[in-house]
Amino acid sequence: MGITVKGLRIGHEGYENGVHGFFSGPNSVGGVSVKGSFVNNSDKTIKYISIRFQPFNSVGDAVGCSIKNVSDFGLRCTGPIVPNATYSFYGENMWYNPSISFVKVTRADIQYMDGTEETIQGSNIPVIAGGGGGCYVATAVYGSYDCPQVWTLRRYRDYTLSETWYGRAFIRIYYAVSPTLVKWFGKCVWFKNLWKPKLDKMVESLNRNGVADTPYKDRNW
16 A cells, blocks of 8 residues: 655756756755655555655754745645556755755655545655665665665765675675565565664664765766
8 A cells, every 4th residue: 555755856957067957956046856756556546645755954954944934845746646657746946955965755645536545654655766776675764765874875885895796796686686675565664673773783883984974976887
């Protein structure tokens, strides 16, 4: 039941070097937009859905909009969105605050075509990064692909694990198995409770050994 959010990104639309696209970071006046998609995992057709997001700064503190005086903010999408369908969303300049580094999904309010309604808390909504390099388990545990813990793990993957043959073998096995695990169990409380202490301990160790937890863009291969 519920939804899975995929490819969640924050940034702004604009031009860089004459090319139009969606780029990371706020725009020139501090506006931060949200872009991504979600999959309808239920067996019912969605009529309306409101997905709410909470922004955070680079050290993990919740922040808000310096102009609209809001923090938790939502997007409303209109269906019909049939079972297993993917729906793309885009919220332009949802906040004005240049300190925003990542966002988490806090809640989804869904109204189905049959008249029933459902509210899903963010902790029960899997968030899976787009592309082939997403840290699937860590993203499911921490609720965002862009947060200090996942930035640490992505750096470790790109600049430590990938430098050895056995590290590269682990990465290949991980990306062959983890998407399916997260799809099946990513929103289960027991799954997050199983992995979070292990990941917390690993992240703390990496940070102590100099792996930064600041905003990070995946290495190009």
